[in-house]
Amino acid sequence: MLGFALxxxxxxxxxxxxxxxxxPARQKELIHLVRQDCGSCHGMTLKGGLGPxxxxxxxxxxxxxxxxxxxxxGRPGTPMPPWKQFLxxxxxxxxxxxLLSEFPQ
Amino acid sequence: MKPFANLLFAxxxxxxxxxxxxxxxxxxxxxxxxxxxxHKVKCSCWSNVYPVCPPLRxxxxxxLIIERASxxxxxINTSSRQPYARIEGLGDLSHASTVYSxxxxxxxxxxxxxxxxxxxxxxARIVKRVIQAxxxxxxxxxxxxxxxxxxxxxxxxxxxxxxxTLELLAEVPAEYAPGQFSKVVGLADTAGNKFxxxxxxxxxxxITDFSRPRQPVTQRYPAGKQPYDGLVTPDGxxxxxxxxxxxxxxxxxxxxxxxxxxxILENYGRGEEKLPVFKMPHLRGWTIAxxxxxxxxxxxxxxxxxxxxxxxxxxxIPVRGQPxxxxxxxxxxQIWVNFAFPDNGKMDVIDTxxxxxxxxxEPGKGILHMEFTxxxxxxxxxxxxxxxxxxxxxxxxxxxxxxxxxxxSGIFFTTRAARIGF
Numbered sequence: 116m117l118g119f120a121l122x123x124x125x126x127x128x129x130x131x132x133x134x135x136x137x138x139p140a141r142q143k144e145l146i147h148l149v150r151q152d153c154g155s156c157h158g159m160t161l162k163g164g165l166g167p168x169x170x171x172x173x174x175x176x177x178x179x180x181x182x183x184x185x186x187x188x189g190r191p192g193t194p195m196p197p198w199k200q201f202l203x204x205x206x207x208x209x210x211x212x213x214l215l216s217e218f219p220q
Numbered sequence: 221m222k223p224f225a226n227l228l229f230a231x232x233x234x235x236x237x238x239x240x241x242x243x244x245x246x247x248x249x250x251x252x253x254x255x256x257x258x259h260k261v262k263c264s265c266w267s268n269v270y271p272v273c274p275p276l277r278x279x280x281x282x283x284l285i286i287e288r289a290s291x292x293x294x295x296i297n298t299s300s301r302q303p304y305a306r307i308e309g310l311g312d313l314s315h316a317s318t319v320y321s322x323x324x325x326x327x328x329x330x331x332x333x334x335x336x337x338x339x340x341x342x343x344a345r346i347v348k349r350v351i352q353a354x355x356x357x358x359x360x361x362x363x364x365x366x367x368x369x370x371x372x373x374x375x376x377x378x379x380x381x382x383x384x385t386l387e388l389l390a391e392v393p394a395e396y397a398p399g400q401f402s403k404v405v406g407l408a409d410t411a412g413n414k415f416x417x418x419x420x421x422x423x424x425x426x427i428t429d430f431s432r433p434r435q436p437v438t439q440r441y442p443a444g445k446q447p448y449d450g451l452v453t454p455d456g457x458x459x460x461x462x463x464x465x466x467x468x469x470x471x472x473x474x475x476x477x478x479x480x481x482x483x484i485l486e487n488y489g490r491g492e493e494k495l496p497v498f499k500m501p502h503l504r505g506w507t508i509a510x511x512x513x514x515x516x517x518x519x520x521x522x523x524x525x526x527x528x529x530x531x532x533x534x535x536x537i538p539v540r541g542q543p544x545x546x547x548x549x550x551x552x553x554q555i556w557v558n559f560a561f562p563d564n565g566k567m568d569v570i571d572t573x574x575x576x577x578x579x580x581x582e583p584g585k586g587i588l589h590m591e592f593t594x595x596x597x598x599x600x601x602x603x604x605x606x607x608x609x610x611x612x613x614x615x616x617x618x619x620x621x622x623x624x625x626x627x628x629s630g631i632f633f634t635t636r637a638a639r640i641g642f
Contacts, residue, residue: 151586165373
């Protein structure tokens with residue numbers, strides 16, 4: 116199993132941008148992005164596919180910074196691509212935050 | 221479903237022996253038991269009790285559309301270009317695929333949640349449903365039509381079922397090292413009730429022989445890094461696995477498997493940095509046209525062209541995104557290509573004679589899948605984010621119809637029933 120063990124701490128994002136919430140319209144777009152496009156590999160219900168599950172219970176023991184870095188920068192050596200051309204750091208953190216609680220429908 | 225069903229009822233009334241006169245008018249109830257005993261009529265030509273007898277008909281122009289978010293199927297007719305029924309209760313269909321029984325009456329739907337559902341296209345109902353795994357990715361049906369095999373991510377491996385009853389016959393865990401299980405991709409039927417598939421985590425191709433369905437025998441072949449999908453050529457001779465972890469495709473000659481896997485298209489990226497891949501290509505739309513294979517590049521916005529025979533690259537065609545499905549019209553003249561996010565609203569059409577894109581358009585939002593009508597005059601496209609299925613004429617590229625479908629993804633027509641690898 117590949118696991119979601121974050122072996123690349125060098126990729127962690129700076130913590131400065133965590134405060135701002137995306138607008139409601141943008142939140143809707145981000146939810147759609149996660150469910151549909153992240154869902155291509157991680158499953159629309161986020162229970163995993165070719166990529167690992169993104170459920171709170173599977174992510175809880177990973178540092179939020181490292182999760183955000185994985186989304187933002189991708190993970191070399193795995194199929195996980197960098198999403199930074201579509202997301203700001205703050206949006207990435209918002210997604211991580213939602214993944215760690217309960218991701219909206 | 222009502223308009224279609226009513227037409228059918230009207231057409232059939234003369235054929236069934238029924239114990240009461242049914243009126244072929246607009247009051248015809250839908251094609252299922254209404255629960256009212258006074259409506260029940262025993263049809264001698266049909267397996268169930270229905271208010272009125274459905275017509276005799278073939279299934280050659282029928283098919284289904286997966287509604288990925290709602291767990292529904294819409295059953296469709298490619299002659300009328302209309303839906304005729306909608307079936308609920310199929311679970312998580314977010315990455316669902318379908319194979320057909322060899323009589324093209326029954327569809328087997330493999331859902332993401334491990335559900336395997338057998339659907340009767342004529343009676344428009346679920347015949348049987350089992351949950352066979354925790355996380356599944358697809359399946360295949362044997363050459364003789366008796367065995368349906370599911371490929372699973374969790375637990376990694378394949379499982380074989382009796383196509384009639386969905387009884388579990390055997391399972392082959394993808395345990396490639398002690399305690400290590402791989403996700404299975406690219407499962408394809410091959411001759412002699414053998415199935416070929418690739419192990420993403422193990423970098424191997426396995427062939428499992430189900431000629432004795434309860435005593436499968438498996439052969440293993442090293443393939444390369446991270447095979448992400450596979451396919452069998454239309455003649456059943458070659459199994460190919462696309463590799464994500466390296467440039468190239470693993471090719472196994474199923475007529476001489478003892479010769480092992482050969483790499484083709486090695487280093488097609490020539491060391492250049494790959495573009496990010498936001499969705500894995502699917503190879504099962506398998507494309508051979510005019511003696512050439514057309515394959516999605518990984519991390520490059522190109523379709524690779526390979527001579528079938530020498531298996532040498534003979535060209536590459538620039539397209540407008542990371543290809544996902546690269547599918548040939550049945551006559552091989554055109555190749556239709558859709559793309560990964562963020563280019564998933566676009567489609568490019570390659571003319572195989574000209575060797576280039578001759579039509580580029582943006583049919584809708586979130587184009588996930590496509591299916592040609594049996595002889596290729598039309599193509600149906602799923603536009604997930606528009607909640608539509610779009611129908612195009614492939615000669616003029618004009619849109620000739622659309623259906624309102626909730627989050628459509630896979631479109632599967634019964635012509636698949638008779639094709640190796642489908």
